[in-house]
Amino acid sequence: MVYDALIIGGSYAGLAAALPLARARRKLLVVDAGQRRNRFAEHSHGFLTQDGSKAADIAALARAQLMAYETVEWLDAMVLGAQRNGQDFQVDIEGGPARMAKRLVLALGVVDTLPEVPGLAQRWGQHVFHCPYCHGYELQQGRIGVLATSELSLHQALLLPDWGATTLLLNGSFEPDAQQRAQLQSRGVTIEATAVREITGHADVILEDGRVQAFDGLFIAPRSHVASPVAAALGCEFSEGPMGAVIQTDAMKATTVPGVFACGDAARFGGSVALAVGDGTLAGVAAHRSLVFGGH
Structure with a gap:
């Protein structure tokens, strides 16, 4: 037929x-x-x-x-x-x-295609997201990390402060220029330049220098x-x-x-x-x- x-x-x-x-x-x-x-x-x-x-x-x-x-x-x-x-x-x-x-x-x-960061794939869809409109509200205005994958992550970082205090984790993906830094500052976004070693716990980011930043949720593009x-x-x-x-x-x-x-x-x-x-x-x-x- x-x-x-x-x-x-x-x-x-x-x-x-x-x-x-x-x-x-x-x-x-x-x-x-x-x-x-x-x-x-x-x-x-x-x-x-x-x-x-x-x-x-x-x-x-x-x-x-x-x-x-x-x-x-x-x-x-x-x-x-x-x-x-x-x-x-x-x-x-x-x-x-x-x-x-x-x-x-x-x-x-x-x-x-997810970034090859240890611990990220296991948290995809649970504590690591791509759409703030789908998952941002449930973070209850907590701490949000944006794990940059390219310069396009700037867009996410500028959006997400409406859902919580936002940190842009550059992770060596790009270096914001002066205008981009001013945009981020105007939205209250913190910039973290140290590379990411691993994600553990709920959404805890371990940096290469050993520091740990705890987030309520992470976003990637x-x-x-x-x-x-x-x-x-x-x-x-x-x-x-x-x-x-x-x-x-x-x-x-x-x-x-x-x-x-x-x-x-x-x-x-x-x-x-x-x-x-x-x-x-x-x-x-x-x-x-x-x-x-x-x-x-």
Whole structure:
């Protein structure tokens, strides 16, 4: 059979993309490898009606509601590749037969590349974060450290004083110039130039000179890359952003390959559950409209 749409990725963006297609009674398949980007964080914040809910619970409830629609199928599997086959797309599935679809929605997600600082990866999503809007409030105006990864960390350091007393840990990543130092001073940010040796305890930073700075939470700006090679294999173009490349889309989430749409963290700069859901909804509506009216 040929599905009307096949959605690769069943996290927040993919689930949101599936819903308008399901409500239009289109036959669709969601293929998901089970690797949500925020699987390291227990709770999600900033999403209307779900503020403070467990991240896994939001995804599970969304899936249950989606699967109540009779035209939806779900497959827990890894997509190995995809290519155009005549007017349709062939999607190769690990451990199973290929599937055919008229439209593809890529909700592939991204993989974060964390700095190689001992103790950091173990605290990712628990005491080390990347989004102040998602996790800043819960620090209760405590002590916040920004572990710099590049000059872009200046942006985080200037934002975070609204959530607590902020220290920018340069860790040899860059040297602020006079103007940048003035900006930091105007926001009350402390600059720590000594390199970081290790992170221990809750979010305690051990510096190379042996000093220990205790924080209530740490923030970093990690680089990321799209979690699957499928978009590149299809010929989708990418846009290079400050933290990595994302799939290029137009205002209606269409990629540069006709019939292929993309949404979520893999197709936008900056991510959160709320943004992923809005992005996915737009992609699902656009995919449905293209089935009705043709074109992209």
